[in-house]
Amino acid sequence: xxxxxxxxxxxxxDKDKDKKDKxxxxxxxxxxxxxxxxxCKFCVxxxxxxxxxxxxxxxxxxxxxxxxxxRRISGVCALHQRGLQTAIKRxxxxxxxxxxxx
Numbered sequence: 001x002x003x004x005x006x007x008x009x010x011x012x013x014d015k016d017k018d019k020k021d022k023x024x025x026x027x028x029x030x031x032x033x034x035x036x037x038x039x040c041k042f043c044v045x046x047x048x049x050x051x052x053x054x055x056x057x058x059x060x061x062x063x064x065x066x067x068x069x070x071r072r073i074s075g076v077c078a079l080h081q082r083g084l085q086t087a088i089k090r091x092x093x094x095x096x097x098x099x100x101x102x
Contacts, residue, residue: 038075042084050083052090055097062088066100 042050052058061069061076061084068088071081091097 040075040077040080042080043077047080050080050087052087052094053096055091058084058088058091058097062097064101066098 042048050057061074063069068085071078074081074084076084088097092099
C-alpha cells in the first residue's frame with residue numbers, strides 16, 4: 001500500500017459501498033410511492049385516426065389556458081400525440097375550439 005492509498009485520496013472506488021443501498025435490497029431509498037405509468041387512451045381504445053370534429057374528445061387535452069398538453073402530462077404515445085396535435089390545430093382553424101381563452 002503506497003502513501004496515496006493511506007491518505008484516502010483518489011476516486012474512492014469501494015469506499016462508500018454501504019451508502020448506496022439504504023435498505024440493503026440493491027435499490028436506493030428514494031421517494032416512497034410508486035407512480036403507475038400512464039397508458040395511451042387512443043391505443044387502449046384502438047383509435048387510429050383522431051377526428052378534428054370531435055370537440056368533446058379534444059377538449060380533454062386542452063387545459064383552460066388553451067395550450068396543447070404535452071405527452072408527459074396527457075399520457076398519450078408519440079404517434080397519437082402527433083395526430084392529436086394536428087387535429088387540435090385543424091379544429092382551431094375552423095373555429096371549433098379557441099386558440100386562447102380570455
